[in-house]
Amino acid sequence: MERSDDVVMSGGGINTNGEVNTSMNPSSNSSSNSTQPTNASDRTSNTYSMPGILHFLQHEWNRFEFERQQWELDRAELMTKISFLQGERRGQENLKNNLLRRIKMLELALKQERIKYHKLKFGSDPSSSNNMQNDAKTNTSINNDND
Secondary structure, eight states: OOOTTEEEOSSSEEOTTSOEEOOOOHHHHHTSSOOOOOOHHHHHTTEEEHHHHHHHHHHHHHHHHHHHHHHHHHHHHHHHHHHHHHHHHHHHHHHHHHHHHHHHHHHHHHHHHHHHHHHHHHSSOHHHHHHHHHHHHHHHHHHHHHO
16 A cells, blocks of 8 residues: 555656656556556656655755856846946046047147247238138139139
């Protein structure tokens, strides 16, 4: 007679030690042509006890929890890397903006120095002399077009 805490299954599953049994029922292979009932040794390979099942479930639950915690740890590490890289990117953008601002400031200072030098050398603004040169160029091009 079967104990009340035993579970009988056909095919693979968990053995009485809580280990996974992937073998098929040997009685189905060896006595498939005979009509004799299965013997006790065949039945024990397919009998699972409640402690064995609980052990297997606890093992699987612990494995699942370990994998979940490992995933959360990996996720936290990656989030830390992302934050670090975003901070580096912001720092690089700030550096770029500062350098662009300095370049514009230096270009403006160079332009003012050139105007100052031109005033000292020629006595007038280069913008007025540039306008006169541009007018002279347009007049000659217009005269050439009319010919």
